Amino acid sequence: MRNLIYILQKEFLLIFRDRTILRLIFIMPVMQLLLIPLAADYEVKHISIAVVDQDHSSESQRLVQKVGASNYFRIVATPADYAEATRLVEAGRTDLILTIPPHFSRVLATTGHASLQLAADAVNGVRAGLGTTYALAMVREFQSELHPSPKLAGGGVPLIEVTTASWYNPHVYYPAFMVPGLLAVLVTMVGAFLSSLNIVQEKEAGTIEQINVTPIRKYEFVLGKLIPFWVLGLLSITIGMVVAKLAFGLWPAGSFLTIYVFAALYLVGVLGIGLFISTLTDTQQQATLLSFFIMMIFVLLSGLYTPIESMPRWAQHIAAFNPPSYFVEVIRGVYIKGSTLRDLLPTLIRLAGFALVFNTLAVWSYRKRSS
Amino acid sequence: MFFAFVRKEGKHVLRDRRSLLILLGLPVVMMTLFGFALSNEVKNSNFIVVDRVPDAESIALTARLDESRYFTFVGKVRDEAEIQSYFRRGAARLALVFPAGFDHEMRHLGHSQLRLIADDSDPNTANTVSSYASVIIAQYQAELASGPPGSGGISVEARMLYNPQLKSSYMFVPGVMTLIIMLLGAMMTSVSIVREKERGTMEVLLVSPMNPLMVITGKAVPYMLLCLVDVLIILLLSYGVLDMPGGANIPLLIAESTLFILTTLALGLVISNAVQQQQTAMFVSLVGLLMPSLVFSGFMFPIENMPLPLQVISHVVPTRWFYQIASSIMIKHLGFAAVIKPTLVLVGMTLALLMVSWRTFKQRL
C-alpha cells in the first residue's frame, strides 16, 4: 500500500509534466465532438441534376421547371448534349442526368407514348436510387397533370398526406445521436492508447528494468498505472460532456451517476486492454499499431456509425464481445432515453466481466522477469 | 551506400514480425469489415402496420412496400403501445399507420392521411427509412393517377452509371485504400523517425557521410513499399473476393497511389521535424491526420451535407483528393484526363510539404 502511494506520486508528476498527454486530454474531446457530429449527416439531400433538353417545347420546359421547383433537386447545369452531361458526372458535379430527347412532346401528343432518359451516378447507390425514384415520381406527376386520369373523382391526383412522427429524438437532431456515441469512443481511445503507450515508453527508456529490480509487487505496479489513467479517462469524459453541453446543448436525460458508474467500470476494462497491449509489445511503434488495429475494429463494430442489427450475423457475434458496443449503447441510452442504472444492470454485469478478463490477462502477462 | 542503408532499414521493418503481420493484416480486416459488416444501405428494414379496417388500397400499399427491396412486412399491430414494444425490441424500424376508411377517403374525398413512425433513436437510419417509404408512397399515388407504368404515357428509361446493381459496397474500397496509405505513410514514418531522434541515434546517422536527405528517404522507402503491397492486397481482395467489376486502369491507379504515398510521407516528415517524442508524433498523426482524413475524405460522411466551413476545410485535406482520384479510377473507370485536377492538387501539396519539411529540417542542423 505504501509503495502504491510512491508509485502514484511518481506517475502523476510525470503526467503533469507531459504536455502531450495534457493537450490530448483536452484537444481530443473537442476535435472529436465538434468535427464528427457536424460532418456525419447521411441524409440524402441536395441531389443535383443536369437536364439535357433537346426538345425545347413548352411541355419540356414545364417539366424542367417542375423539377427545378421541387425540394428534392437542384438543377446544376443544362448541357447541350448527353456527352457534355457525362463529363459533369465524371467531375462529380452532378448526380443525375435527365435527357428529354428531340421531338419528345410531338411524339407524346401524336402517339400517346414517349420516353425520357434518366442516368444516375450510382457510385453512391443510395443516392442514385433515391434520386431516380424521386425523378420517376415527378415524371408521373407531370404526366398526370398533362392527362388527368378519368379513373378518379375530381380528376386530380389523390393526395396522400404523409406525416412522420418522431418519438425519441423529436427534432431529428443528429448530434443528439452521434455525440453520446462519440463520448463512449473518446473514453475508449484515451484509455487504451495512453495506458498502452505509457508502459511501452518505460520499456523503451529502460526505466521498467530499474523498477523490476526493486521489490515492487506486480499488483502495485499495475494499479500504479491503472489509477492515473483511470482518473484521466474520467476527466476526458467530463470534458467531453461539457463540450457536448456548450456546443450542442446536450445534457443527459438520465443521471450523471449512471454515466460515471459505467464510465468508471468500463475504463477499468479499457485500461486492462491497454496494459495487455503493452505487455505484448516492445516499442511504442508496435504498441501504436496494435492499439490502432484493435481500436479500429472495436469502434467500427461498436454501432456508432452503423447499427449493429443491420450487420451480418457473424459480425453481430463479434460485436457481442466488443466492450465499446455496450458502452456506446449505455451512453446513448442515458443521454437520449434517460435509461437508469436498473435498466442497464445486465450491461453493467457484462462490462464488469470484461474488466475482469482483460485485467487478469494483463496482470498474468506482465512479467517482472523474462523466462 | 544508400541502397545498403535502405536494405538495413528494410530488414529492420521485416524483422518485426508482429508489426508486419498487423500492417499486412490491416487491409484484409478493413476490407472485410467495410465490405461485409458495415453498410449504410438500409435493406429489408422490418416494418409494421396499424390498419384497423383493411381495405383494397391499404392492402395494396402494404404489399407495395413489402415488395420493394427496402422493406419487409413483419406484422400488424393494434396501437402505438404495440409499436413501442416492437421498436424497443428492435423488431421493426418503421410503422405505417392507416386511417380507417383509407380507400374511401382516397377515392371520394381526394385526400387522406398516412402516418409514418420511424424508430428515430438512430436518426440517420430513421431518416433514410422514412424517405424510402415516402418515395414509394409518392410513386404509388402517382400511379393511381396515371395507371400502372408502361400502360401508356411517358416511360422513363433509367440507367445506373458505373454501378448498375446499386451495390454500395464498392465505395469503401478506395476509402480503405486512402486510410491505409495515410496510416502507414504518415504515422508509421513519423513515429519511426522520431524514434531515432528519441534514442539519439539520429545524430549518429546525421554525422555519417550520408546526405541527411538520404537518411530520411532511407527510412521512408520500406514503408513506401509496404504501402504499395497493401494497395495490391486491396486490389486482389476487391477483384478476387468482392467481385468488383474490372476495367479500371490499374497502372494509373498504382501511379496515383505512389503519388499519394509521397504526399503522406511528406506529411510524416513535417510531423517528425516538429516533434521530439514518439508519443507526440503518434497523437499528432492520430488526432491531426487520421481523424480529419476519415471525416473529410468523403467516404464515410458525404461532404456535400457538411456545413460550409467544413466543406471549405475539406479542400486542404489530401485524402479528399486521393479518394476522388481512386474512386474515379476504380469505380467510374475513368482515365487520367478525368483526374488531372485532383492529381495536380496532390502534386502541389506534396511539393509544399516537402519544402516545409526541408526548411524545418535545415533549421535543426
Add this chain to the structure above:
Amino acid sequence: MSEWVIEAEQLTRRFGDFTAVDNISLQVAPGEIFGFLGANGAGKTTAMRIFCGLLEPTSGRARVAGFDAMSEAEKIKQQIGYMSQKFSLYGKLTVKENIRFFAGIYGLSRRELKEKSAEIVDRLGLASSADKQVDELPLGWKQRISFAVATVHKPKVVFLDEPTGGVDPIVRRQFWDMIYESAASGMTVFVTTHYMDEAEYCDRISIMVDGAIAVMGKPAELCAQHGVATIEDVFVSLARKATRQGD
C-alpha cells in the same frame, strides 16, 4: 549460509540456439569489488541480469545475498541495487523526486528518506541542481545520481553494468571514489567495464570470452600468470581467441 555474497554454479543461459552464458561458476565475497570483464556480446549483461532476478537461467544455480536467484528472486531484490548500462532514472523527474521515489519503494521511512535525500545531494555537490529535471543534467552527473539511487537502501550487493561509459576520465575517477566508499562500508560491488584501467581498481576480476569465464583472479596475479604488464594485454590476448562478434 555460505560466506559468499554472490555464488554461481555452472550457470547457463540460452536464447534459442545461442548460448549467451556458458556454464559459468564464480564466488564473490562481501565487501569485494569484483570486475566482470569481457568484449561486447561476451555475455556479461546476461549474467548480470540473471543475478538481479531479471532473467531466468536455463540451467545451473545462482545465489545472491543468500537467496536463490531462481526461486527467491523477489527476496533478492530487497538486498541488491542495480544500475543498468542505459541511463534509466525518470528523466522528467527532478533529482530529489527520483531519490524519493526509489527510496520510497525500497521501504525507507519518511525520515530516513529525507535524510538520505539531503545526504546524497550534499555528497554529490548537487545543491544547485537538486530541483532540476534529470534530463537536463550532464551524463556524468546522471551516472553518479544513478549510482546513488541504486544504493539508496544500503543493499548488500550493487550491480553496475558499464557505469562509466561515455564520460571523461575525471568523472570516471569521481565515480570510482563513490564505489570505493561504498565498498569500504561493506557493500559488495559487482561491476562490468570496458576500461582496462578500471579493471586494475578491482579487488578481483574475471574475463568472459564467448559466454564462458576464461580467467579469474586478482589483477596483479593475472598479469603475472600471462607474463604481461597490464590487464589490457591479458584481455587482448584472450579476446583474439574469441569467435563471437560484438554487436
